[in-house]
Amino acid sequence: MRKILVSAIVLLTAFSQLAVAADTAITDDETAQVTKAINAWGCEGGVIDKSPSGDYEVEDSTCHGGNYEIELGPDFVVTSIELE
Numbered sequence: 001m002r003k004i005l006v007s008a009i010v011l012l013t014a015f016s017q018l019a020v021a022a023d024t025a026i027t028d029d030e031t032a033q034v035t036k037a038i039n040a041w042g043c044e045g046g047v048i049d050k051s052p053s054g055d056y057e058v059e060d061s062t063c064h065g066g067n068y069e070i071e072l073g074p075d076f077v078v079t080s081i082e083l084e
Contacts (some may be wrong), residue, residue, distance in 0.1 A: 015051060024050045033076045034058060041078055060084065 026034075026048055034048050034056050046061030054074035061068050063081065071080040 005019070024052055026050050026056075034072060037072055037076045037078055038063075038070055041070070041081065043068060043081075046070070055079075 015057045031048060031052065035044075038044065038046070038058055038061055041063065043058075043061045043063035043067070048057040049059070051057070056072040056074075058070040058072070061070050063070075067084045069080075069082045069084055070078060073079050
């Protein structure tokens with residue numbers, strides 16, 4: 001029983017570290033660049049995430065009355081807009 005408990009704790013710790021490493025901190029300048037790019041498409045708001053590869057994702061952005069997920073490359077060019 002003790003081995004199972006220790007194994008479970010080790011696995012949970014490993015998974016929590018992966019979740020923390022999945023997104024990278026975003027600077028104020030990056031936030032401004034992403035906002036400018038999505039505003040050009042008629043979208044606003046949302047939660048911005050940055051992947052370790054440098055791509056950006058905006059979840060729950062409002063565009064023309066609907067909620068969308070928007071993906072941008074590291075150069076702040078919109079690569080995908082999908083209705084959520």
